[in-house]
Amino acid sequence: MNNILKKFLPQILAILFVVLIFGFLTINAQTNMDNRGIDFGFGFLSQESSFDVQFSLIEYSGSDSYARAFLVGLLNTLLVSFISIIFCTILGVIIGVARLSSNYLIKNSAAWYVEFFRNIPLLLQIFFWYYAALRALPLPEKADAWFGVTYMTVKGYYIPAMVWENLNVFLYCGLAAIISIIVLRNYANNLRDTKGKQVPVLLYSIALLIVLPLLSFLFGGVSLEFELPQLKKLSKISYIYEGGISLPPELIALVLALSLYTSTFVAECVRAGIEGVSKGQKEAAASVGLTPNQVLKLVIMPQALRIIIPPTTNQYLNLTKNSSLAAAIAYPDLVLVFAGTALMQTGKAIEIVSITMLTYLTISLTIAAIMNWYNKKIEIKEK
Amino acid sequence: MFKIIKQLTSLVAMFAVLFAFSTETMAAKKSKTLENTKKRGFVRCGVSQGLPGFSNADESGNWTGIDVDVCRAVAAATLGDATKVKFTPLSAKERFTALTSGEIDILSRNTTWTLSRDADIGLTFVGVNFYDGQGFMVRKGSGIKSTSEFKNGTSVCTNLGTTTELNMRDFFDSRGISYEPVVFEKADEVVAAYDAGRCDTYTTDKSGLAAQRTKLSAPDDHVVLPETISKEPLGPVVRQGDSVWEDIVRWSLNTMIEAEEYGVNSSNADMMKTSNNPAIKRLVGAEGELGAAFGLDNDWNLRIIKQVGNYGESYKRNIADTGILPDRGPNELWTKGGILYVPPAR
Numbered sequence: 051m052n053n054i055l056k057k058f059l060p061q062i063l064a065i066l067f068v069v070l071i072f073g074f075l076t077i078n079a080q081t082n083m084d085n086r087g088i089d090f091g092f093g094f095l096s097q098e099s100s101f102d103v104q105f106s107l108i109e110y111s112g113s114d115s116y117a118r119a120f121l122v123g124l125l126n127t128l129l130v131s132f133i134s135i136i137f138c139t140i141l142g143v144i145i146g147v148a149r150l151s152s153n154y155l156i157k158n159s160a161a162w163y164v165e166f167f168r169n170i171p172l173l174l175q176i177f178f179w180y181y182a183a184l185r186a187l188p189l190p191e192k193a194d195a196w197f198g199v200t201y202m203t204v205k206g207y208y209i210p211a212m213v214w215e216n217l218n219v220f221l222y223c224g225l226a227a228i229i230s231i232i233v234l235r236n237y238a239n240n241l242r243d244t245k246g247k248q249v250p251v252l253l254y255s256i257a258l259l260i261v262l263p264l265l266s267f268l269f270g271g272v273s274l275e276f277e278l279p280q281l282k283k284l285s286k287i288s289y290i291y292e293g294g295i296s297l298p299p300e301l302i303a304l305v306l307a308l309s310l311y312t313s314t315f316v317a318e319c320v321r322a323g324i325e326g327v328s329k330g331q332k333e334a335a336a337s338v339g340l341t342p343n344q345v346l347k348l349v350i351m352p353q354a355l356r357i358i359i360p361p362t363t364n365q366y367l368n369l370t371k372n373s374s375l376a377a378a379i380a381y382p383d384l385v386l387v388f389a390g391t392a393l394m395q396t397g398k399a400i401e402i403v404s405i406t407m408l409t410y411l412t413i414s415l416t417i418a419a420i421m422n423w424y425n426k427k428i429e430i431k432e433k
Numbered sequence: 434m435f436k437i438i439k440q441l442t443s444l445v446a447m448f449a450v451l452f453a454f455s456t457e458t459m460a461a462k463k464s465k466t467l468e469n470t471k472k473r474g475f476v477r478c479g480v481s482q483g484l485p486g487f488s489n490a491d492e493s494g495n496w497t498g499i500d501v502d503v504c505r506a507v508a509a510a511t512l513g514d515a516t517k518v519k520f521t522p523l524s525a526k527e528r529f530t531a532l533t534s535g536e537i538d539i540l541s542r543n544t545t546w547t548l549s550r551d552a553d554i555g556l557t558f559v560g561v562n563f564y565d566g567q568g569f570m571v572r573k574g575s576g577i578k579s580t581s582e583f584k585n586g587t588s589v590c591t592n593l594g595t596t597t598e599l600n601m602r603d604f605f606d607s608r609g610i611s612y613e614p615v616v617f618e619k620a621d622e623v624v625a626a627y628d629a630g631r632c633d634t635y636t637t638d639k640s641g642l643a644a645q646r647t648k649l650s651a652p653d654d655h656v657v658l659p660e661t662i663s664k665e666p667l668g669p670v671v672r673q674g675d676s677v678w679e680d681i682v683r684w685s686l687n688t689m690i691e692a693e694e695y696g697v698n699s700s701n702a703d704m705m706k707t708s709n710n711p712a713i714k715r716l717v718g719a720e721g722e723l724g725a726a727f728g729l730d731n732d733w734n735l736r737i738i739k740q741v742g743n744y745g746e747s748y749k750r751n752i753a754d755t756g757i758l759p760d761r762g763p764n765e766l767w768t769k770g771g772i773l774y775v776p777p778a779r
Contacts, residue, residue, distance in 0.1 A: 394594030397554030
């Protein structure tokens with residue numbers, strides 16, 4: 051009896067304490083909002099938002115609901131995070147490996163890059179790219195064509211839009227290519243394990259990825275046309291490009307700042323990971339006759355990844371949360387659209403702030419879950 | 434980092450809402466806000482982050498503007514000293530939370546009086562100190578002379594969390610014009626983006642356009658279009674629930690306007706005590722017991738007029754003489770063809 055009491059009493063007290071605090075906060079908020087005549091509720095989500103958003107991945111106009119405005123903001127946050135995570139990873143791996151290069155120039159340039167970009171506050175970098183770098187761009191009518199068909203202007207980057215016919219056939223071919231690559235890999239692994247024969251999987255995979263979709267163009271009736279941006283006059287001195295896709299300068303500045311900033315941290319994770327694999331491993335691998343490439347691919351990287359993944363996950367989470375700085379330069383992310391405009395128009399501060407907090411929490415937990423799954427996959431499997 | 438600090442602040446503000454509300458109970462004729470203000474020794478006033486003519490700080494941190502003068506008037510009435518005001522610069526997004534959470538006691542920040550704001554979110558508008566309307570500013574060289582010349586694809590810079598965002602949508606939607614809204618949190622960011630050519634036009638209240646135009650690199654290259662697309666009555670706001678405080682702020686503003694109507698100004702106020710007109714005598718505290726209704730002494734209105742001046746003086750000092758809007762337009766007294774009309778102080 052005494053033991054059970056000792057075991058459970060502190061825990062019951064702790065739970066009681068938490069419940070009481072939350073209860074107090076809720077009741078207090080409730081009474082006070084009643085006093086001020088503020089209603090609590092999520093009914094506003096279905097009301098007409100009556101404001102427009104600059105840039106949206108889905109169809110949206112002011113006659114849609116606040117719930118849809120939330121979705122627009124969420125998708126914009128996910129978009130900028132996704133693009134930046136890809137860029138910062140590519141850049142981070144390159145810089146991280148470069149820091150370990152034996153070439154003096156490469157090694158030191160990489161070190162300078164890391165020290166420079168990670169030691170300047172992110173908000174300043176965002177302001178720099180938006181207000182300084184992108185402001186130096188020409189007006190639409192004065193812009194030179196990049197690659198013949200794209201235009202980088204102060205109003206955004208205009209690229210041709212793709213107009214597909216029978217897109218689904220093309221996508222099926224792509225899917226078929228991916229499935230055949232997986233089959234091929236399993237077959238190759240099997241062959242290596244049983245007969246010790248090496249198959250150049252990467253080469254075949256690339257070939258499959260190119261050939262199968264190409265066939266869909268020849269035989270599947272797939273066609274692709276480009277809609278080029280055309281200069282249009284708005285008034286005597288102001289022009290814009292019509293047709294094609296326009297990437298707003300706010301998005302570009304944000305992606306630049308987030309990728310460059312976070313890539314420095316990823317680079318450090320990569321460097322730490324590679325340096326964390328003991329030198330003996332490399333020498334042992336070489337002594338059994340593996341080529342330098344094989345040493346890196348089969349011995350060093352699998353071990354380095356184990357060290358790299360957990361801290362890199364943190365950086366991805368940081369990047370996603372940092373993307374909320376978007377509001378400073380008018381990129382319509384979740385914070386600007388929902389916790390900004392929608393909050394202002396409805397006055398539902400507590401509801402909207404809680405929804406926004408929960409949303410960021412969900413995004414972060416999802417990223418963490420994916421990375422943990424990947425980490426599990428590559429960690430040492432004791433046999 | 435800045436954003437995070439801001440988010441933290443609003444979080445703290447939220448918790449402040451949770452805790453602070455319950456402690457404020459209302460007794461008849463007693464204003465908790467007034468008591469706290471007297472105890473504190475200064476009036477807590479929320480203003481803009483810099484809008485010349487309305488609320489703007491100079492290099493040494495002195496705030497001026499007609500919105501600022503409303504807070505100074507309240508300080509003169511309640512504390513006897515118009516300088517005893519602590520100004521909190523707020524973005525459009527932060528302003529209402531700051532007021533409802535009790536961080537400030539008066540919000541005097543070119544805020545439009547609308548039904549939903551008045552009724553929905555725990556605020557009370559006490560009056561109008563500037564009648565405004567939304568307009569558009571464009572580059573002179575564009576040759577655009579009217580809003581009817583806007584074409585599909587026009588990019589529009591404006592502020593976040595304002596009625597402007599909604600009016601703009603009504604305007605373009607009803608005309609079937611597609612546009613690109615570029616929405617910034619701070620007015621200075623809007624100005625910088627418009628100045629750099631990011632946007633074809635800049636829209637906000639016309640007074641705001643006139644004031645922000647002075648911040649552009651070449652103000653003379655820009656012109657405000659003649660059309661007004663909305664009604665924007667701007668005025669001070671207080672928290673719902675303290676009706677005495679609400680009355681103090683309302684009648685401080687009304688006193689300034691009525692003083693102009695009766696020709697009482699900062700230099701002749703003392704002499705007006707011996708006026709033959711009872712209305713004027715009431716206005717300078719020489720007759721009646723008007724202050725007692727709010728728990729103030731009888732010289733409260735005299736102090737406002739002496740220390741801050743009447744509405745006309747405030748307008749001239751802040752808006753006309755600075756070249757922002759020399760013509761008073763609708764903000765002229767009703768006796769002179771405007772729509773400025775306040776209930777009598779008696």
